[in-house]
Amino acid sequence: MSPEKMVHMANQIATFFKSQPGEDQAERVAGHLRDFWEPRMRDQLKAHVAAGGDGLDDLVIKAAQQV
Amino acid sequence: MKDFIIPDDRDMGTPAREGAPVTLTIDGFDVTVPEGTSVMRAAAEAGISVPKLCATDSVEAFGSCRLCVVEIEGRRGTPSSCTTPVAPGMVVHTGSSKVRKIRRGVMELYISDHPLDCLTCSANGDCELQDMAGAVGLRDVRYTAPEGAPLDNHFEARDTSGENHRYLPKDDSNPYFTYDPSKCIVCSRCVRACEEVQGTFALTIEGRGFDSRVSAGNIFDDFLSSDCVSCGACVQACPTATLQEKSVIELGTPERSVVTTCAYCGVGCSFKAEMQGDTLVRMVPWKQGKANRGHSCVKGRFAYGYAHHQDRILNPMIRDRITDPWREVSWDEALSFAATRLRALQEKHGQKSIGVITSSRCTNEETYLVQKLTRAVFMNNNTDTCARVCHSPTGYGLGQTFGTSAGTQDFDSVEKTDVVIVIGANPTDGHPVFASRLKKRLRAGAKLIVIDPRRIDLVKSAHVEAAHHLPLRPGTNVAVVTALAHVIVTEKLYDEEFIRTRCDWDEFQAYAEFVADPRHSPEATEELTRVPAADLREAARLFATGGNGAIYYGLGVTEHSQGSTTVMGIANLAMLTGNIGRPGVGVNPLRGQNNVQGSCDMGSFPHELPGYRHVKLPEVRKIFEDAWGVTIDPEPGLRIPNMLDAAVDGTFKGLYCQGEDILQSDPDTKHVAAGLAAMECVIVHDLFLNETANYAHVFLPGSTFLEKDGTFTNAERRINRVRKVMAPLNGYADWEITQMLANAMLKESGGANWTYTHPSQIMDEIAATTPSFAGVTYGMLDEKGSVQWPCNEDHPDGTPLMHVDEFMRGKGRFIVTEYVATDEKTGPRFPLLLTTGRVLSQYNVGAQTRRTANSVWHGEDVLEIHPHDAENRGLNEGDWVKLASRSGETALRAHVTERVAPGVVYTTFHHPDTQANVVTTDFSDWATNCPEYKVTAVQVSASNGPSEWQEDYAAQAEMARRILPAAE
Numbered sequence A: 001m002s003p004e005k006m007v008h009m010a011n012q013i014a015t016f017f018k019s020q021p022g023e024d025q026a027e028r029v030a031g032h033l034r035d036f037w038e039p040r041m042r043d044q045l046k047a048h049v050a051a052g053g054d055g056l057d058d059l060v061i062k063a064a065q066q067v
Numbered sequence B: 001m002k003d004f005i006i007p008d009d010r011d012m013g014t015p016a017r018e019g020a021p022v023t024l025t026i027d028g029f030d031v032t033v034p035e036g037t038s039v040m041r042a043a044a045e046a047g048i049s050v051p052k053l054c055a056t057d058s059v060e061a062f063g064s065c066r067l068c069v070v071e072i073e074g075r076r077g078t079p080s081s082c083t084t085p086v087a088p089g090m091v092v093h094t095g096s097s098k099v100r101k102i103r104r105g106v107m108e109l110y111i112s113d114h115p116l117d118c119l120t121c122s123a124n125g126d127c128e129l130q131d132m133a134g135a136v137g138l139r140d141v142r143y144t145a146p147e148g149a150p151l152d153n154h155f156e157a158r159d160t161s162g163e164n165h166r167y168l169p170k171d172d173s174n175p176y177f178t179y180d181p182s183k184c185i186v187c188s189r190c191v192r193a194c195e196e197v198q199g200t201f202a203l204t205i206e207g208r209g210f211d212s213r214v215s216a217g218n219i220f221d222d223f224l225s226s227d228c229v230s231c232g233a234c235v236q237a238c239p240t241a242t243l244q245e246k247s248v249i250e251l252g253t254p255e256r257s258v259v260t261t262c263a264y265c266g267v268g269c270s271f272k273a274e275m276q277g278d279t280l281v282r283m284v285p286w287k288q289g290k291a292n293r294g295h296s297c298v299k300g301r302f303a304y305g306y307a308h309h310q311d312r313i314l315n316p317m318i319r320d321r322i323t324d325p326w327r328e329v330s331w332d333e334a335l336s337f338a339a340t341r342l343r344a345l346q347e348k349h350g351q352k353s354i355g356v357i358t359s360s361r362c363t364n365e366e367t368y369l370v371q372k373l374t375r376a377v378f379m380n381n382n383t384d385t386c387a388r389v390c391h392s393p394t395g396y397g398l399g400q401t402f403g404t405s406a407g408t409q410d411f412d413s414v415e416k417t418d419v420v421i422v423i424g425a426n427p428t429d430g431h432p433v434f435a436s437r438l439k440k441r442l443r444a445g446a447k448l449i450v451i452d453p454r455r456i457d458l459v460k461s462a463h464v465e466a467a468h469h470l471p472l473r474p475g476t477n478v479a480v481v482t483a484l485a486h487v488i489v490t491e492k493l494y495d496e497e498f499i500r501t502r503c504d505w506d507e508f509q510a511y512a513e514f515v516a517d518p519r520h521s522p523e524a525t526e527e528l529t530r531v532p533a534a535d536l537r538e539a540a541r542l543f544a545t546g547g548n549g550a551i552y553y554g555l556g557v558t559e560h561s562q563g564s565t566t567v568m569g570i571a572n573l574a575m576l577t578g579n580i581g582r583p584g585v586g587v588n589p590l591r592g593q594n595n596v597q598g599s600c601d602m603g604s605f606p607h608e609l610p611g612y613r614h615v616k617l618p619e620v621r622k623i624f625e626d627a628w629g630v631t632i633d634p635e636p637g638l639r640i641p642n643m644l645d646a647a648v649d650g651t652f653k654g655l656y657c658q659g660e661d662i663l664q665s666d667p668d669t670k671h672v673a674a675g676l677a678a679m680e681c682v683i684v685h686d687l688f689l690n691e692t693a694n695y696a697h698v699f700l701p702g703s704t705f706l707e708k709d710g711t712f713t714n715a716e717r718r719i720n721r722v723r724k725v726m727a728p729l730n731g732y733a734d735w736e737i738t739q740m741l742a743n744a745m746l747k748e749s750g751g752a753n754w755t756y757t758h759p760s761q762i763m764d765e766i767a768a769t770t771p772s773f774a775g776v777t778y779g780m781l782d783e784k785g786s787v788q789w790p791c792n793e794d795h796p797d798g799t800p801l802m803h804v805d806e807f808m809r810g811k812g813r814f815i816v817t818e819y820v821a822t823d824e825k826t827g828p829r830f831p832l833l834l835t836t837g838r839v840l841s842q843y844n845v846g847a848q849t850r851r852t853a854n855s856v857w858h859g860e861d862v863l864e865i866h867p868h869d870a871e872n873r874g875l876n877e878g879d880w881v882k883l884a885s886r887s888g889e890t891a892l893r894a895h896v897t898e899r900v901a902p903g904v905v906y907t908t909f910h911h912p913d914t915q916a917n918v919v920t921t922d923f924s925d926w927a928t929n930c931p932e933y934k935v936t937a938v939q940v941s942a943s944n945g946p947s948e949w950q951e952d953y954a955a956q957a958e959m960a961r962r963i964l965p966a967a968e
């Protein structure tokens, strides 16, 4: 998957959970990624974060630690 | 074939009533019926058929033929039994000599103006006029012509004085049925069926007395050019050969019938397949069918001819490269070719390098086997289905709020509703039989709110008008739904009692605070949504206070970047107003394909095992691991778009695609094509060489719904039986082919052990592993006709209404729905918004319906554009136009219409030569990756014909479809 597309998809998820009340947004983003993203996609995301996380929402970067 | 006795199918004469019991005596027998029942129906209940012509139980009685007269003690004269309601203690005589004489006289008059060509008439053996002549004992007709002049009549084309001006020739303009006025008895059953059952009002009776005739539209119209939508209700109601299926004219009357289920849309209509041997004579909607109650649309009723179309592929084919022509081979060779390739790909690229797409057109049993193939033979979770691109947000959204992914009601519920919201759906085209039932309720006084960018037919059609049409800008669903909630919350119109007892009160408070924020008010969002605030407020008030409120929605809700959020917003609205858990209310997703509900139920999604249980749950995996003797991968697999991305990346190499045409139906055609082209083994299992097959290495010919046993599950969770009426032309039912493929692969690894011999065994396995299906067997389906899941110990007869006392998840959950603008934005290069949809006569990618006469109604996809936008671009009706987005471009003809708002254009995706999806983009729903079909920024400009891309595509398709002559 192109990095732009992955960043876009991950940020969309973060945008939703950011709008939700509560304190556990990062955990909920991580939970969504664990439940719906196939390991290859999660690996790609983690690699992107490791390489600086260009373009990713802060919440995704935080969530990526728990994926 | 298992014996299945068709339950009582008699015509009871007039519709059933609900009411207090009334007891009366008919011909000496006591009979008790609900108040309001006609004497005719009461007699029928007692087993006595009163002769009749103008009455039939699909429409209200009319009382015009006077054949049904009876005598009632204490009443004067001979009232007609079809229009006389029962009364307590009434004493009725249906066979006195007085009424017999009257009936004979009536018949004599009818027959005097009817041709006596019964032996060669197409309705011979299936004509109520003939039956009634027999029943009343008509022996002669005393009317004779005066000397030198003929008897005035409607059936002789010429008489002694020349042309008979009363004679009208046969109208055979409709491809499926004819109208032969010379045989009409003007009973008006057809007119009433068109009004009451179908709700189209295409027919009228013109003229009076002896001059009266049935007429479709005005004087210049024939059936084809009139408003008629070819639903067949009038043909069904006609007692004579006047309105008659062309197939019956050609083949004669059927000798047996088998009850089965339509394989087109998610309404799931029940039909009697009427047969002569293994030839299908006609499909007749089945009165006992609980989804359709005896009604149908043009697709299920008439468009089955694709099953025998010459394009159908009947032999397996393989090729090494997609640039090679196809080679016909034996089943063994095709399957071992496929199995060897798939196993080799797994060796080389890993267990997760291959996957499947299950079909939402195939049966539950077939879908279950295909996902089992991935999980138990491929040993991964790479399974997905077309629901990805339509209702996956429904699964997520309703799962989060209510606890399960399904509509809450049955279709009968619409009869009890008072206010209906239709949002992002176009039922008169997409779900026609449901639309007819809805329109019937609307004509009886229920109110309608339509939320749709287009002025769909429901907004205003014969005798139906929406109280409110909120023509929102595509992509702003969440803002509109949240604004509705804002009005309900800030004006305190919500149902506090319901919310306190049924929902999580803390979550409600957080939600209420969120929606009450003035930035969600209709006034604040008007500029964005383009919905007039005052209208939106009125609509919200009406929904909250108008009685039973029901919401029906379709792909205009789900196919957006915020599809899942809108579904949650809809669930919020239903909970806010307490509209859950009883008849007449609820949240009702209108499912697209016939078995999309079933394919989701059966574990087609890469993260869920059958019954919507996540693969991460060890207790769920254990059930299937025990049943299948394998270890199940606990990680979610790839979804369709992810498979294509992984293919382009080189990590996904092989695909088994059953009954689905992703190249045509999925968005961003170029990306789909690139993904398919990057794979090394694409197996297409289908009836026809579809578009996806252009990129396939193995083609396995499929079977139609007429050729196999199984079940489909419709949009109301109803499990309906599909029954085999003829042997598969391709040799095998689809479930057998999947089993052969599984065994071919297992043989490679040492143990071919799939041994199903009948789909009922597959259902038994589903029931044993999936709690919501625990009580389902073929035996019980034969007995009950159909059942709505959950069906288990707690609900032995199934579940017509869900969440009655509590939600599946316990407390209903309100979820905050913040509007987020899609990134698909208009700008100077692409100033218009394209939204897509479908039409009545075609189905999905059109592979089936394009191969029937339905194409007379929709021969090509056209682009609807507002006159203002057309004028700006110098475009006229019928011009070729270029439609371009950042993804690609195509060309099609323009239809200039005010149905779309300025700034919005609309088209359908039924035809591969247009390929509207070359224009749609890869944006998708945040939660489920359901593509954003409904919003694409585009430009429209003049063009001289097909685009270069279309020409290249057509050339590639032609090359890819070559088949080598079979080697002897």
Ligand code: SF4
Pocket: B183, B184, B185, B186, B187, B188, B189, B190, B191, B214, B237, B238, B239, B240, B242, B243
């Ligand atoms: S067309 Fe058939 S149903 Fe209609 S009025 Fe004539 S006989 Fe009756």
Ligand code: SF4
Pocket: B190, B193, B194, B198, B200, B201, B202, B203, B227, B228, B229, B230, B231, B232, B233, B234, B235
């Ligand atoms: S086919 Fe249906 S729409 Fe057409 S005239 Fe008959 S009842 Fe009306």
Ligand code: SF4
Pocket: B262, B263, B264, B265, B266, B267, B268, B269, B292, B296, B297, B298, B299, B300, B301, B431, B432, B433, B434
């Ligand atoms: S297409 Fe849908 S509405 Fe039409 S007959 Fe089939 S199931 Fe019924």
Ligand code: FES
Pocket: B051, B052, B053, B054, B055, B062, B063, B064, B065, B066, B067, B068, B069, B080, B081, B082, B083
């Ligand atoms: S059947 Fe009763 S009047 Fe025609």
